[in-house]
Each structure stands twice: as structure tokens, then as C-alpha cells.
Amino acid sequence: MSNVATQTYPPSDDMAANAHVNAAKYDAMYHASIADPEGFWLEQAQRIDWMKPFTKVKDVDFTFGQVKINWFADGALNVSANCIDRHLETRGDQTAIIWEPDSPDEEAQHISYRALHAQTCKMANILRDIGVGKGDRVIIYMPMIPEAAYAMLACARIGAIHSIVFAGFSPDALAARVQGSDAKVVITADYAPRGGKATPLKANADKALAGCDPSVKCMVVRRTGGDVAWNDARDVDYTALEKEASDICAPEEMNAEDPLFILYTSGSTGQPKGVVHTSGGYLVYAALTHEVTFDYHDGDVYWCTADVGWVTGHSYIVYGPLANGATTLMFEGVPTYPDASRFWQICEKHKVNQFYTAPTAIRALMGKGRAFVDGCDLSSLKLLGTVGEPINPEAWNWYNDVVGKGNCPIVDTWWQTETGGHLMTPLPGAHTTKPGAAMKPFFGIKPVVLEPTTGAEIEGNDVEGVLCIADSWPGQMRTVWGDHERFEQTYFSDYKGYYFTGDGCRRDADGDYWITGRVDDVINVSGHRMGTAEVESALVAHPKVAEAAVVGFPHDIKGQGIYCYVSLMSGENPSEDLRAELRNWVRSEIGPIASPDMIQWAPGLPKTRSGKIMRRILRKIAENDYGTLGDTSTLAEPEVVDDLIANRMNR
Ligand code: 6R9
Numbered sequence: 001m002s003n004v005a006t007q008t009y010p011p012s013d014d015m016a017a018n019a020h021v022n023a024a025k026y027d028a029m030y031h032a033s034i035a036d037p038e039g040f041w042l043e044q045a046q047r048i049d050w051m052k053p054f055t056k057v058k059d060v061d062f063t064f065g066q067v068k069i070n071w072f073a074d075g076a077l078n079v080s081a082n083c084i085d086r087h088l089e090t091r092g093d094q095t096a097i098i099w100e101p102d103s104p105d106e107e108a109q110h111i112s113y114r115a116l117h118a119q120t121c122k123m124a125n126i127l128r129d130i131g132v133g134k135g136d137r138v139i140i141y142m143p144m145i146p147e148a149a150y151a152m153l154a155c156a157r158i159g160a161i162h163s164i165v166f167a168g169f170s171p172d173a174l175a176a177r178v179q180g181s182d183a184k185v186v187i188t189a190d191y192a193p194r195g196g197k198a199t200p201l202k203a204n205a206d207k208a209l210a211g212c213d214p215s216v217k218c219m220v221v222r223r224t225g226g227d228v229a230w231n232d233a234r235d236v237d238y239t240a241l242e243k244e245a246s247d248i249c250a251p252e253e254m255n256a257e258d259p260l261f262i263l264y265t266s267g268s269t270g271q272p273k274g275v276v277h278t279s280g281g282y283l284v285y286a287a288l289t290h291e292v293t294f295d296y297h298d299g300d301v302y303w304c305t306a307d308v309g310w311v312t313g314h315s316y317i318v319y320g321p322l323a324n325g326a327t328t329l330m331f332e333g334v335p336t337y338p339d340a341s342r343f344w345q346i347c348e349k350h351k352v353n354q355f356y357t358a359p360t361a362i363r364a365l366m367g368k369g370r371a372f373v374d375g376c377d378l379s380s381l382k383l384l385g386t387v388g389e390p391i392n393p394e395a396w397n398w399y400n401d402v403v404g405k406g407n408c409p410i411v412d413t414w415w416q417t418e419t420g421g422h423l424m425t426p427l428p429g430a431h432t433t434k435p436g437a438a439m440k441p442f443f444g445i446k447p448v449v450l451e452p453t454t455g456a457e458i459e460g461n462d463v464e465g466v467l468c469i470a471d472s473w474p475g476q477m478r479t480v481w482g483d484h485e486r487f488e489q490t491y492f493s494d495y496k497g498y499y500f501t502g503d504g505c506r507r508d509a510d511g512d513y514w515i516t517g518r519v520d521d522v523i524n525v526s527g528h529r530m531g532t533a534e535v536e537s538a539l540v541a542h543p544k545v546a547e548a549a550v551v552g553f554p555h556d557i558k559g560q561g562i563y564c565y566v567s568l569m570s571g572e573n574p575s576e577d578l579r580a581e582l583r584n585w586v587r588s589e590i591g592p593i594a595s596p597d598m599i600q601w602a603p604g605l606p607k608t609r610s611g612k613i614m615r616r617i618l619r620k621i622a623e624n625d626y627g628t629l630g631d632t633s634t635l636a637e638p639e640v641v642d643d644l645i646a647n648r649m650n651r
Contacts, residue, residue, distance in 0.1 A: 006393075009400070010432040015409060019295045019429020026430035026440070033443040040444060041474055045072055045284050048323060049086050051253050052076035054280070060472040062499065064492045067484075070257055071281030071474040078251035079260055079279050080120060080157035083322035085251065087113045095327045098301065099146050100346050102193040102333035108350070111146055113325075116153070118247035119146070123154035123238070125245045130185065130217055130236055134159030134252055137183040137262065140308075141165045141174055141205060143192035144332040147221045147238070148308050149318050151187045156260060156279075159252040163262040163274070166309025167192045167199060169591040171207035177264050178212045180274060181481060186216060187238070189223040195337040202228040209234070256280025262481045263311055265417040266531035267490060268502070268520035274481030275311075275417050282420050283323055285475025289421040289442060290320030293411050294354045294383055295428045301380070303329035304356040305343065310528070311417040312387055315475075316356060320421070335361050340368035344376035344403075355403075356385035356413075358527035359395050363557050366398045373402050383428055385411045388527025389559045390515055396435035414438035414515050416501065417529070418491070420475025423447075424513050437514045446470040448498060449507055452519065455495045466519055467505040468498035521615065523552030523560045528593050532615075535562060535596070538589035542582060544572045549605050549613050553598070553622040553650055561597035563622035563650065565605060574601040598622070598649045604640035606632070617641060624650045 016022050021029065033040040038057040045054070054075030061068050084096075092114040099109040111119070132138060138160050142148040148164075155162040163181050165174050178186060188205045191198040205218055206229055220228065222239035260279045264272040296302055302321055306312035321328035329350060335343050335357075343365065347355060365372065384404050391399075391412055400410055409428035415421060424447065426432075426439040433439065441447050449458045449465040458465050476499070480487040494500050504516040518524065521532045532550040539548035547567040555561035566582065568574065579599050587595050606614045614635065620626050626645045632638050 008432045008434050009409070011409060011429050012407070015295070015429040019427070021292050021295075021427050021430050023430045026427055029443055030441070034446060037444055037471065041071070041284070044288055045280070045474075047287055048077060048082045048280075048283055050075050050077050054256060058472070062472070062492060062497050064488055064496050067488045067492050069472050069476055069478050071472075072256040072284075075256040075280055076253045077256060077280055077283070078157065078254055079283050079319065080124075080153045081251040082283060083153060083156075083319060084113060084117045084120060087325045088117060091325055094325070096322060097146055097149060098327060098329045098350050100329060100331045100333075100350070102195065102337070104338065104342070104345065109146065116150075119150045120153040120157060121247045121249035122242050122245040123147070123150045124157040124249040126219070126236070126238060126241050127154055127160065127185065128158055128249075130219070132158065132160050132184055134254075135258075136160045137181040138162050139165055139174070139178050139181065139183045139186040141167060141169075141186055141188045141201060142221070142308070143167055143189050143194065143201070143223055144307055144330055145189065145221070145223055146330065147189070149330065152261075152308070152314075152318055153322075157249060157251050159254050159258065161259045161262060163264065164309050164314070165264070166307060166591070167201060168309070168593055170588050171204045172589055173591055174204065174208035175211045176271070178208060178216060180264070180271075181262055183216060185219055187219045187221070189221040190228045191224040191226050193224060193332065195334040198224060198226065200228075206231075254279050257478070259478075261314065263314065263417055265311075266522055266529045266534055268522050268531055268533065272531070272534070273483075273486065273490070275477045276479045276481050277420055277475075278478050281474030281476070283319060285421045285473060286315040286320035287323035289475075290316060290326070291324050292427060293413060293422050293425050293442075294356065294385060296321070296324060296326055296354060298325070300353040300382075301327050301329065301350055302354045302356075303331070303347070303350070303352045304385075305331060305335070305358070305361065306356075306387075311420075315421050335365055336368070339372065340365055341372040341375060344373050344378060347378055347381060348376045351380040353380055354383045354385065355381055356387065358388040359386055359391040360389065360526040360557060360559055362386065362391070362395045362399050363559075366395060366402075367557065370402045378403065378405070381408050383411065384408045385413055387413045387415070389524045390517060391436055393435040400435070409433060412436070412438050414503075414513075418477045419473075420477065423469065423473075424515075434512060437508070437512050439512045441513070444471075444473045447505075447513060449505060450495055450498070461507055461511050462509045464506040464516070465504070466495070467501045467503045467515070468495050469501065470498055472499075523562065525552075525555075525560055525562060525593060526558045530562070530594060534590060535564065535586060535594055538586045538594070539564060539566060539582065541589065542585050544569055544578065545582070546570075547605060549602075549615065549618055550596075551615055551619045551622050553619075555597065562594065563598045563600070564596045565600050565602040565618055565644070567602050567605060600644070600647060600649050602640075602644060604637060604643070606641050606644070607636050609636050611636075618644075621645055621648050622650055624648065
């Protein structure tokens with residue numbers, strides 16, 4: 001991807017005049033946030049309601065071996081009360097959530113803040129009744145229905161820690177997360193309608209729970225009313241109980257540093273990590289970034305197309321928008337059902353003002369042609385956002401021209417599950433954008449570019465290296481659930497004294513930032529993070545597979561595709577049937593998002609003499625760029641490379 005902008009886009013006069021933050025204000029606020037973080041965040045923390053005020057803003061140590069991150073640590077609050085109760089007096093009848101179902105023939109719902117309060121309290125009371133209390137873990141495995149938001153907010157209300165598992169994950173992946181977080185309850189739905197098909201979520205949960213502690217309860221929301229198996233001793237019928245449940249539930253007083261949620265995400269090694277976010281700092285950061293990045297104003301209708309199974313859904317469908325008293329749209333379906341105009345139909349129908357999606361969706365829709373967009377009235381749109389992976393300039397330009405008609409600033413927001421909210425993004429009233437650039441650090445963020453091998457800080461502009469952050473911000477993850485050592489090892493050991501993002505970046509001649517992609521063994525498939533090690537361990541769990549190595553390769557729509565090199569057990573023969581079997585195997589071990597795009601039979605894998613797989617070489621072959629393999633003389637068996645090149649699949 002090129003990272004030099006041919007054309008740049010300054011803020012419109014209207015944006016510069018009316019946005020929350022213009023260029024001068026950004027400079028002043030950014031400077032203040034770096035010069036005096038305590039003063040800056042003390043002031044910003046006033047945007048939420050505290051049950052007990054804090055006396056200390058920040059208590060942080062990034063030193064490897066003694067990493068601690070605390071914000072507003074002796075304050076107390078309740079996140080659900082901040083997202084709901086405090087809005088009741090001023091905007092009780094305002095729509096909090098617009099819910100758009102999978103099928104356009106089903107009616108959309110408008111849920112007011114008052115109704116959101118009642119529904120959240122009911123869910124909270126039902127959870128309490130089945131024994132969930134402060135600090136207990138609750139797994140949420142749900143379609144994109146309002147009850148998913150009620151479940152999140154209900155947990156927050158009673159101080160339970162939620163952990164959402166994307167509904168596209170397999171029973172095995174669900175079971176691993178139930179066990180890893182030692183959850184008391186799984187909240188699910190009978191079925192998850194998506195793109196006209198219905199995933200049997202309850203049946204998946206049944207499979208997962210068969211391998212978990214028998215005390216784990218399963219609470220079921222009736223979404224379609226379809227048939228499900230029922231275990232009276234374990235299953236709880238939410239839809240039946242909801243009718244009788246009380247709609248009043250006092251919010252629990254929570255410490256600022258009490259965990260709000262755990263979200264499992266892929267790393268470069270082994271099992272997914274449980275990223276832990278806490279209450280006070282996370283909410284302040286999600287709310288501030290939501291308001292400033294999207295330039296959200298009272299009365300706007302805001303839509304983020306993510307799923308609540310990902311961090312984007314946490315921060316920018318639920319917590320950030322609701323803390324700001326916004327109207328946030330939740331969509332159950334997919335961009336191409338019933339056809340490729342669905343996103344734009346929804347924008348027209350609900351008069352969406354800010355629209356936030358992923359480059360992979362933009363590329364897929366771009367491929368369907370502009371007629372699907374042109375048929376819709378998109379005049380309500382004021383701003384467009386992207387997240388999840390680097391956006392290629394072609395997709396950026398299409399988004400800008402065809403969707404935004406040249407009138408909507410594009411905010412390319414770079415951040416991670418670990419960061420809780422945006423770390424780098426242009427601000428619409430302040431910054432000239434460049435297609436493909438994440439541009440500027442958000443308030444309080446000190447990005448540094450390091451030389452990858454020495455870790456020395458690279459000063460000046462027009463430089464490239466690994467991206468680290470020099471100091472903490474309130475939305476930062478606090479630990480890995482149950483494994484603080486792994487937290488320090490993953491993020492603070494490679495480059496001492498810094499938070500290591502795992503991304504590479506370039507600071508251009510103007511001092512603007514471009515994210516160049518992961519520098520570790522994490523690949524980004526359709527904006528979803530996937531550890532290559534996870535796919536490898538799924539493959540080698542198959543009885544016919546001896547060894548596997550997985551790398552990413554450039555994919556037109558997905559950004560990166562999954563390329564697998566597989567060595568079979570001796571006596572096993574490669575075949576198309578076996579290929580299909582392995583593909584299905586990985587889908588059932590992890591989920592459809594991990595489905596291999598290419599499986600190459602590899603009689604041998606290139607290894608160093610010490611037995612380490614040379615991924616650099618495998619990446620080159622998968623990229624069909626084997627002319628520049630570099631030095632292969634340290635390989636134990638250089639001839640395996642010739643075989644892999646001869647039989648490469650991506651030509
Ligand atoms: C929010 C989210 C994080 C990784 C991150 C980076 C990539 C996200 C990006 C981007 C370039 C952007 N990424 N946004 N790369 N430009 N605007 O996506 O979280 O699922 O944890 O993924 O995604 O590589 O490190 P998560």
C-alpha cells in the first residue's frame with residue numbers, strides 16, 4: 001500500500017466552524033494533555049457522574065516486572081447509571097437505541113432511554129435472582145439484538161463482569177471462554193438471524209456447556225421462537241421471566257478500577273488473551289473519543305456497523321454513545337442482505353448522521369458497483385468513519401466520493417481491543433485528511449516510533465518503525481484476565497518502558513501517522529484479528545495433520561487471507577476432499593472467520609537448524625513474491641523451498 005498522499009482533504013468551513021474541536025483547539029488540548037495529563041484527565045473525568053469522587057487521577061508504572069495502571073482509583077461510579085439513569089430527567093423519551101432487524105420486512109424498534117432503563121433493570125434483576133453478583137463473570141453469546149445491550153448494561157449495573165463471545169464463534173471457542181473466565185452464566189438466544197439464515201445459538205451453547213462445569217446456567221432470549229432443546233435444571237427462559245421482572249434495580253457502587261468487561265482477543269502465540277477493561281477510565285475515554293472523533297452533537301443519529309462481539313461494538317455502539325446520551329443504531333444483519341444497498345437503505349430510513357464501518361465492508365460493497373449507493377438518499381450523512389485495518393486509498397476514495405459525495409470528512413480511527421478507544425485519528429473539524437492515514441494522536445496519546453531491533457526511539461519525520469505508546473491513557477487495558485505476567489510479557493517486555501502495540505507505522509514528512517500493519521504473527525482478516533498460531537493449533541489437532549504453518553497473504557476484499565501450509569501424517573494422501581475436510585475442521589474448531597482461504601500440501605516446512613519455522617519465507621511464497629526470498633542458507637533443508645514455490649497456490 002502506498003503511504004504518500006496524492007491528494008489531501010482539509011476540513012470544510014462548516015466543520016471547522018462548528019465541530020467540537022477545530023485546529024487551534026486540538027493543538028491547545030493536545031498540548032495540555034501531554035504537558036499535564038493529571039490536570040487534563042481530572043477535567044475530562046467530570047463528563048461522567050461519580051458516586052464518590054476520586055482524589056488521585058493517575059497511578060501508572062510501565063516498568064517491566066512491575067507494570068500497574070490505575071486511573072481515578074479511589075473514585076466510585078456505576079457505568080450503567082452513567083449510560084442510562086442520568087439521562088432520564090433530560091432525555092427520558094429520546095431514542096437511545098434504534099434497532100434494525102436482519103430482515104427489512106420486520107419492523108425496526110426505537111428504544112427510549114426510559115425503556116432502556118426498564119429493560120436493563122429487568123435483566124439485572126433476573127441475573128441477580130439466578131445468583132449473579134458483583135465480580136461474577138457472565139458470558140454473552142448473542143445476536144445483534146437490543147437484549148445484547150441490555151445484558152451488557154445489566155451486568156454493569158450489578159457489578160458483574162461481562163465477556164462477549166462473537167456469535168460467529170464455534171461451541172469449542174465458546175467453551176474455552178466460559179472456562180477461561182470461570183463464568184456463572186451464559187446469556188444467549190434461541191437463534192441468530194443474519195443475512196436470511198439463522199445460526200442455532202442455543203444449540204451451540206448446549207454443545208459448549210456439555211464440556212463445562214454443570215453449575216453454569218444458560219439464559220435464553222427468544223429471538224425467533226424456534227425450537228430449542230431445554231434442560232430445566234440449567235436453562236433460564238429470559239423471555240418468560242422478563243414479563244414479570246421488576247423494572248427497578250439500584251445500581252451497584254463500583255470502584256473505578258473494578259473490571260467492567262473481559263474481551264478475548266488473538267495474540268501472536270497460543271490461546272486468545274482475556275483483555276480486561278475497568279470502569280471509570282474506560283468510560284471517560286470511550287465517551288470523550290465518541291463525542292470528539294465523530295463530532296457527535298445532541299440529536300444526531302449515529303451508526304456503527306460493528307458487532308458487540310468486538311471491542312468496536314463495546315466502545316462505539318454501547319458505552320461511548322450511551323454515556324453521551326446519543327441515539328445509537330444497532331443492526332442485526334449484514335451489508336449485502338437482501339442486497340448490497342442495505343447499509344444505504346438503513347442510512348436513508350433512519351436519517352443517519354455519522355456512519356462508522358470497516359474497510360473490508362467498503363471494499364466488498366465497492367465491488368458490487370455504485371448503483372446500490374446511488375439509489376439511496378444519503379443527504380443526512382455528515383461524517384464517515386473506518387476502523388479495523390489499514391484502508392487502501394482506492395476504498396478510501398470510493399467511500400469519500402460515492403458514499404460521502406465529497407461532503408463528509410472520513411475519520412480513519414486506529415486503535416485496538418487493548419486500547420479501549422481511538423488512539424490515532426484525524427478529527428473532522430481540525431485535520432486535513434490523507435487517504436489511508438490515521439493522522440494524529442488523540443488527546444493524551446504519546447506515540448513513539450522505535451527501531452525494531454534496537455528499540456531506539458526514531459526522532460524526526462519521514463521515518464518508519466514499530467509503534468509504541470510512551471504513557472498511559474484512561475482507556476488502556478489493565479491486565480490479562482488471570483495472567484498479569486502474560487500482560488507484561490506481551491506488551492511491556494520487547495520495548496522497555498513503553499506499551500508495544502504490535503503494529504508498524506510510518507511518520508510522514510508532515511509528522512502524520514500511517515499504520516503499516518502488524519509486525520507480529522497476527523493477521524487481520526476482514527478486520528478481525530486472528531493469531532496464526534490459533535489456526536495452526538486447530539489444524540494440528542486434526543488426526544491426519546502432522547504439522548502446519550499459517551501466514552497471511554493480500555486479499556482483495558478481506559485485506560488479508562489465511563494461507564496454510566500443511567504436512568500430513570505419513571500414509572495420508574492429499575486430496576480435494578481432505579482439503580475441504582480441513583477447512584470445515586478449522587471452521588468448527590474456531591469459527592467461520594478462521595476458514596482457510598488456501599491450503600498447500602507441504603511435504604516439508606522450511607526450518608532453521610534449531611527447528612524454527614521460517615515464516616518470512618512462507619509469507620513471501622504465499623504473497624507470490626518468492627523472487628526476493630533473501631538468505632535461505634541457514635535452512636536445514638533448503639530444497640523444501642523449491643517444492644513449496646513449485647506448488648504455490650496464489651499465482
Ligand atoms: C479496533 C480494532 C486491532 C488491530 C490493530 C491494527 C488494526 C485497527 C486500524 C488498524 C490500520 C486502522 N487496525 N484499526 N490498522 N488502520 N484504522 O480493530 O481492534 O480487533 O483489537 O484490532 O487492527 O493492526 O493492531 P482489534
